[in-house]
Amino acid sequence: xxxxxxxxxxxxxxxxxxxxxxxxxxxxxxxxxxxxxxxxxxxxxxxxxxxxxxxxxxxxxxxxxxxxxxxxxxxxxxxxxxxxxxxxxxxxxxxxxxxxxxxxxxxxxxxxxxxxxxxxxxxxxxxxxxxxxxxxxxxxxxxxxxxxxxxxxxxxxxxxxxxxxxxxxxxxxxxxxxxxxxxxxxxxxxxxxxxxxxxxxxxxxxxxxxxxxxxxxxxxxxxxxxxxxxxxxxxxxxxxxxxxxxxxxxxxxxxxxxxxxxxxxxxxxxxxxxxxxxxxxxxxxxxxxxxxxxxxxxxxxxxxxxxxxxxxxxxxxxxxxxxxxxxxxxxxxxxxxxxxxxxxxxxxxxxxxxxxxxxxxxxxxxxxxxxxxxxxxxxxxxxxxxxxxxxxxxxxxxxxxxxxxxxxxxxxxxxxxxxxxxxxxxxxxxxxxxxxxxxxxxxxxxxxxxxxxxxxxxxxxxxxxxxxxxxxxxxxxxxxxxxxxxxxxxxxxxxxxxxxxxxxxxxxxxxxxxxxxxxxxxxxxxxxxxxxxxxxxxxxxxxxxxxxx
Amino acid sequence: xxxxxxxxxxxxxxxxxxxxxxxxxxxxxxxxxxxxxxxxxxxxxxxxxxxxxxxxxxxxxxxxxxxxxxxxxxxxxxxxxxxxxxxxxxxxxxxxxxxxxxxxxxxxxxxxxxxxxxxxxxxxxxxxxxxxxxxxxxxxxxxxxxxxxxxxxxxxxxxxxxxxxxxxxxxxxxxxxxxxxxxxxxxxxxxxxxxxxxxxxxxxxxxxxxxxxxxxxxxxxxxxxxxxxxxxxxxxxxxxxxxxxxxxxxxxxxxxxxxxxxxxxxxxxxxxxxxxxxxxxxxxxxxxxxxxxxxxxxxx
Numbered sequence: 081x082x083x084x085x086x087x088x089x090x091x092x093x094x095x096x097x098x099x100x101x102x103x104x105x106x107x108x109x110x111x112x113x114x115x116x117x118x119x120x121x122x123x124x125x126x127x128x129x130x131x132x133x134x135x136x137x138x139x140x141x142x143x144x145x146x147x148x149x150x151x152x153x154x155x156x157x158x159x160x161x162x163x164x165x166x167x168x169x170x171x172x173x174x175x176x177x178x179x180x181x182x183x184x185x186x187x188x189x190x191x192x193x194x195x196x197x198x199x200x201x202x203x204x205x206x207x208x209x210x211x212x213x214x215x216x217x218x219x220x221x222x223x224x225x226x227x228x229x230x231x232x233x234x235x236x237x238x239x240x241x242x243x244x245x246x247x248x249x250x251x252x253x254x255x256x257x258x259x260x261x262x263x264x265x266x267x268x269x270x271x272x273x274x275x276x277x278x279x280x281x282x283x284x285x286x287x288x289x290x291x292x293x294x295x296x297x298x299x300x301x302x303x304x305x306x307x308x309x310x311x312x313x314x315x316x317x318x319x320x321x322x323x324x325x326x327x328x329x330x331x332x333x334x335x336x337x338x339x340x341x342x343x344x345x346x347x348x349x350x351x352x353x354x355x356x357x358x359x360x361x362x363x364x365x366x367x368x369x370x371x372x373x374x375x376x377x378x379x380x381x382x383x384x385x386x387x388x389x390x391x392x393x394x395x396x397x398x399x400x401x402x403x404x405x406x407x408x409x410x411x412x413x414x415x416x417x418x419x420x421x422x423x424x425x426x427x428x429x430x431x432x433x434x435x436x437x438x439x440x441x442x443x444x445x446x447x448x449x450x451x452x453x454x455x456x457x458x459x460x461x462x463x464x465x466x467x468x469x470x471x472x473x474x475x476x477x478x479x480x481x482x483x484x485x486x487x488x489x490x491x492x493x494x495x496x497x498x499x500x501x502x503x504x505x506x507x508x509x510x511x512x513x514x515x516x517x518x519x520x521x522x523x524x525x526x527x528x529x530x531x532x533x534x535x536x537x538x539x540x541x542x543x544x545x546x547x548x549x550x551x552x553x554x555x556x557x558x559x560x561x562x563x564x565x566x567x568x569x570x571x572x573x574x575x576x577x578x579x580x581x582x583x584x585x586x587x588x589x590x591x592x593x594x595x596x597x598x599x600x601x602x603x604x605x606x607x608x609x610x611x612x613x614x615x616x617x618x619x620x621x622x623x624x625x626x627x628x629x
Numbered sequence: 630x631x632x633x634x635x636x637x638x639x640x641x642x643x644x645x646x647x648x649x650x651x652x653x654x655x656x657x658x659x660x661x662x663x664x665x666x667x668x669x670x671x672x673x674x675x676x677x678x679x680x681x682x683x684x685x686x687x688x689x690x691x692x693x694x695x696x697x698x699x700x701x702x703x704x705x706x707x708x709x710x711x712x713x714x715x716x717x718x719x720x721x722x723x724x725x726x727x728x729x730x731x732x733x734x735x736x737x738x739x740x741x742x743x744x745x746x747x748x749x750x751x752x753x754x755x756x757x758x759x760x761x762x763x764x765x766x767x768x769x770x771x772x773x774x775x776x777x778x779x780x781x782x783x784x785x786x787x788x789x790x791x792x793x794x795x796x797x798x799x800x801x802x803x804x805x806x807x808x809x810x811x812x813x814x815x816x817x818x819x820x821x822x823x824x825x826x827x828x829x830x831x832x833x834x835x836x837x838x839x840x841x842x843x844x845x846x847x848x849x850x851x852x853x854x855x856x857x858x859x860x861x862x863x864x865x866x867x868x869x870x871x872x873x874x875x876x877x878x879x880x881x882x883x884x885x886x887x888x889x890x891x892x893x894x895x896x897x898x899x900x901x902x903x904x905x906x907x908x909x910x911x912x913x914x915x916x917x918x919x920x921x922x923x924x925x926x927x928x929x
Contacts, residue, residue, distance in 0.1 A: 110634050117633075177668045181675055188679055192686040199690045203697040203794060204760055206770045515768065524762060524770035526792050533795060536687065553679030560672030567669055578643065582636060589633020596925035 084128075084137070085616040091138030092609035095122055098141055099602035103595045110595075114285030116588035118277055119145045146277035152584040153284055154298075159573065159580040161291040161356040166570035168361035172235075173369050173566050177559035179231055180373070180552075187380070187552050190224035193217050195536035201514050202529035206398075211509030218406070218504045225381050229499035232374045239362055239370070240327075240337050246293050246359045247325045247339065253290045254308065254322040257283060261305040262320040268304045275304070290316075295356025311353030314341045331418040332491035339363070367458070369562060371496075375440035376555045378498025380541070384548045385409045385502055386435045387540050388532065395513030395528030400521035403513025403528070410501020412476055412494040422447070422485035428492050431477045436544050438475030442493045445478065449486030454478075457491065641917035648910040655903045664894045674891040681891075685884045688877050691797050695870050695877070698794040698804040701758055702870070705805050706863045708753045708764060709856055715746045715753075716825075716856065720849045722746075723832055726841040733839040740836035747829040751775055754812050754825075765808035767791070774808040775826065781834065783826040785813060797873045802866055806859055815855045818847045825852050 099120045109115040121142035127134035180186055197217035200210045260283040267276035283306060290296055290308070299307045301319065308317040316323055323343050330336040339354050340347040354360050385407035392403040412428035426445060430438070442457040454463045454473055465471040470479040476494050506512060514532075515525035541551045657666055668675035722739045725731065731739070754775050756764045766774035766787030774787040789809040793801040817823040832845040 174667060174669055181668045188682050192683060196686065196690045199694055199795060203694050204762070205792075206762055207760060518768075522768035522788065522790060524766070524768040524792060525790050526794075530793060530795060530801070536683075537798070549679060549683040553676040556668050556679055557672045557676030560668030560670075560675045563667070563669035564672055578640075581639070582630075582632075585633040585636040586631045589631070589636050591632065592634040593925040594631075596929060600929070 084135070085619075086613065088136065088138035089609050089612040089616060091125060091140060092612070093606065095120070095139045095141055096602045096606040096609065098144075100599060100606070102144060103598045103602065106590045107592065107595050110590040110592055114281050114288065115590065116146045116148045116277065116281050117590045119147055121145050143274065144277065146275065146280060147588050148280075149584070149587045152580070152587055156577075156580040156584045157288055157291045157296070157298075159577040160288055161295040161360075163570065163573040163577040164292040164358050165295075165356045165361040165364075166566055166573050168358045169365055169369075170563060170566035170570045172239075172361070172365040173559065173563040175235070176232070176369055176373055177556065177563045180228065180377075180559060181556050185224075185227065185231075187224055187228065187377070188549065190221040191384075191536070191549050191552070194221040195533060198529060198533040198536075201512060202526040202533055205514040205526040205529055206523035208509055211512050211514075214512060215504060215506060215509060218506075222407075222502050222504055225377065225499040225502050228377055229374065232370060232377075233500075235370060236335070236366070239366055240335075242362055243337050243339070243359070244327050246362070247327050250290065250293050250316075250325050250359065251322075253286055253293070254316045257286050257290070257306065257308060257317045258320050258322040260286060261317065264304045265320070291357060293357045294354055294359040310341070311350040311355075314343070314348065314350055314353075316341075332415045336366075369559070371442075372440055373555065373559065374499065375442070375493075375495040376551070378495030378500075379438055379440050380498075380548050380551050380555075381502045382409055382430060382495055382498040383435050383438055383541050383551075384535075386430055386432050387535050387538070390432055391528065391532050391535060392513050394517065395532075396515045396517045396522070396525075397513045398510040398515075398521060398523055400518075402517060404511065405505045406512075408501075408503035408505045410497045412492055413497055415491045415493075417489040417491070420485070420488040420490075422483055422488045424480055424482040424484035424488060424490075426490045426492070427479045427481070428494065429477045429479070430494070431472050431475050434472070435475050436540050436542070438494060438541075440495060441474075442491060442496070443473075445490040445492055447484040447486060447488045452480065452484075454492075637920060641913070641920060644913045645910065645917060648906060648913050652903065652906045652910055655899055655906055658894050659896070659899050659903065662894050662896075663892055665892050671891070677891055678888065681884050681888045685881060685888070687798070688881050688884070691795065691877050692874060694794050695796045695874050698796060698802055699867060699870050701764070701804045702863045702867050704756070704758050705764055706860060706867070708756045709811070709860050709863070712750050712753050713853065713856060713860070715749050716849060716853050719743055719746050719829060719832065720846065720853065722836075723841070723846040723849055726832075726836045727843060727846065736836040736839050736841065740833040743829055743833035743836060747826060747833065750825060750829065751777060754808055763787070764805060765811060767807035767809060775812070777826070781827065781830045783824060783830075785809060785824075796870060797877060800873055802869055802873075804866075806862070811856065811859050815848075815852050818844050818851060823848060823851075825856075828852055 099122075102118050102120045106117045121144070122139050123142040125137035125140045127136050129135075183189065194214075194217045197210075197214040201207075201214050204210050260279060264276055264279050264283065267279060268274070287296065287298060287306070287308065294310055296316065297309045299309070301307060303319075305319045306317070307315060307319065310316050310325075314323070316325075323341055326340045326342060326347060327337045328340045328347065328349065330338050338349050338351045339359070340349050351363060354363055386409060389405045389407055389409075392406040395403040397403055409430065412430070414426045414428050416426075424447070443463060444455050444457050444460075446453055446455070452465075452471070454465050454471075455461060456463055463473050465473040465478070470477050472478075474494075476492070478492065512529075514529035515522045516527040518525070536549075537547050539545055539547055539550075541547065542554075546554065654666070658664060665671050665674055665678070722743055726736055726739050754765050755773055758764050762770035763772065763774050766772050768790030769787045772786045774785055776784050776786065778784055785808055787808050789807045791803050791807055791810075792805065794804045796802050812826070813824040814822050815825060815828070828845065828848045832849065835842050835845055
């Protein structure tokens with residue numbers, strides 16, 4: 081009888097000790113990111129049958145449960161991905177919009193000072209200092225364009241470096257997940273179905289970190305392993321194996337990076353399906369903010385320089401000679417696809433007569449074996465070309481030499497290098513063509529200078545709807561709107577993330593007061609059961625004493 | 630709902646951080662005096678500011694252009710004024726010369742003075758402005774416009790160019806007149822045109838030869854009328870510049886008001902916002918400390 085009593089008591093001691101140690105484990109992990117609190121599940125032991133009926137045998141530990149809600153964990157993962165995406169996008173975008181709107185670095189003052197200097201020449205066209213001032217203001221306008229372009233380019237460098245780092249982070253996380261999968265499968269096998277709680281937490285935490293970088297989907301296998309997919313279903317982790325992401329140079333432009341995934345030796349390009357997270361945000365930023373901004377700046381530079389040159393050409397300088405080009409403009413860049421097999425060379429130039437049609441788009445010129453066709457790079461929308469070679473479209477002129485093979489493609493970027501490629505072509509103040517063309521020199525004639533000055537407010541951009549500075553204002557407005565919408569979404573996503581944390585923590589988070597209460601509860605039970613042992617002992621002693629007498 | 634200890638901590642910190650962000654933003658606005666710190670604060674406003682800045686700067690340039698034109702027109706006006714005085718004197722001399730009481734010697738004396746007047750007028754017609762440009766040579770501002778070749782022949786090396794100056798959006802004004810128009814295209818008494826120097830030279834020659842002729846007096850009257858016309862024109866241009874300056878200045882004030890409406894901070898509102906936000910921040914901090922002290926472990 082007393083051995084039964086002792087057995088019951090010992091089972092209680094063991095159970096409550098376990099309870100105390102689980103509470104301790106919870107307390108020590110109260111600040112561990114991703115930890116799910118654990119609970120000792122207590123069951124009554126099977127009772128023994130006696131003549132008097134079934135008699136209890138004490139308590140046993142049913143298991144140590146991990147308190148979690150898979151739905152909450154998945155939600156948290158999605159929210160982490162979105163929140164980190166819009167946070168990064170807002171941060172990057174606001175840098176660009178602040179750069180362009182800054183009074184010191186922006187284009188505003190440059191354009192204003194330059195055209196004011198043209199007016200000063202118009203006020204006194206024979207004045208050497210006024211002409212010299214115009215050339216130096218032109219120089220500072222050019223360096224403003226250059227400076228902005230350089231800043232944007234350095235952001236591109238930063239982004240490319242960031243992409244490489246993030247890709248290697250993704251790789252090390254997917255490695256770690258695959259490794260954790262292996263441990264989980266092993267551990268579950270060893271314990272015959274008992275789950276290794278802390279490993280599951282660690283894996284959830286790894287997947288969550290991965291979500292901060294790129295949106296992922298997961299699928300749990302029967303053996304406990306978790307498969308992880310990115311993009312449009314490319315597998316990053318399959319059981320205990322992980323695939324690698326890589327950065328690959330773009331086929332048209334080695335400066336721009338694509339994301340590839342290597343599966344079984346082959347590398348598939350998955351840039352476009354990389355959404356969400358910091359990685360997705362970086363790609364979004366480059367595609368939707370950085371490239372269009374650089375092109376928009378380039379377009380202002382190219383249009384302004386082309387219009388100014390055209391008017392300057394129709395004037396006459398102090399020597400009585402027709403005006404030359406005032407600005408140097410860099411031609412549109414043309415890049416063949418790395419996989420082209422034909423021998424065609426493409427040359428693109430600006431179509432000065434229709435320069436107001438110039439857009440901020442990049443284009444792809446393709447050959448289908450018979451016909452050349454042009455499409456917009458960002459969405460593949462067809463762009464109609466006029467002419468029979470050279471072809472004309474949207475303010476550019478495209479000349480084709482040599483033979484292409486069907487499938488050959490060329491990337492044409494009209495305005496990308498515009499900001500950086502601008503230069504002042506005149507260094508002698510006498511070469512400024514302020515006068516109208518006449519039989520001989522007319523130093524006091526300012527009629528062409530007046531027309532040049534008039535270009536400042538002429539509607540020469542966006543199909544004749546705005547002027548240079550108006551286009552710049554639109555660019556700043558656009559950037560402001562993009563940044564604002566990213567910021568608002570980031571705030572909303574931040575709130576959703578906080579809510580997801582709350583929901584997850586409501587189930588899984590450690591509450592120290594609760595653990596303190598548990599400690600008290602188990603401690604009291606432990607003391608009580610110790611009392612039972614003492615009773616059993618004294619009962620036994622009493623019996624011994626009775627016999628010994 | 631169950632709340633984890635870490636959640637309580639995180640929430641406390643988050644609300645302190647977000648309050649701090651607001652406070653710093655308001656502080657930044659107060660120290661710059663601007664409502665729009667970055668374009669995302671008000672994208673439409675930021676784009677508008679670009680256009681306003683452009684208009685303001687052009688208008689300021691128009692004011693400078695007006696000053697340039699005004700200076701030159703005033704110089705023209707004062708030269709023409711002096712020339713008028715010379716012509717009036719020449720007219721007096723011509724009237725006196727026609728008087729039969731004059732002897733041949735007296736007429737030679739008159740002729741000498743007319744020659745002097747001719748030199749004066751020549752000097753004024755070859756006047757340079759403050760930038761060193763000849764006022765009356767058309768576009769050939771570096772070329773001496775009038776030369777006395779001797780023997781009553783005078784040549785003009787300028788052209789008939791007339792410069793326009795931009796003094797307002799879509800408003801240009803001439804900043805002078807060519808020597809051709811002012812001094813050469815004077816209607817002749819007997820048809821055609823006659824330049825002012827030839828007129829004076831003829832008058833002097835007639836007086837020297839003791840053969841005064843009424844036609845010369847008439848021709849001087851023509852010259853006076855002609856130049857008076859140019860003085861009136863340049864006066865009208867000066868008035869036009871003044872009225873355009875008024876328009877430009879009030880435009881600048883308007884732009885400044887619009888710009889201020891878009892960009893400037895309402896200090897009273899921002900200051901009260903700052904104190905509200907500071908209180909909220911303080912409350913969040915105090916609540917955080919209070920709550921962090923509440924733990925069952927304190928009683929174990």
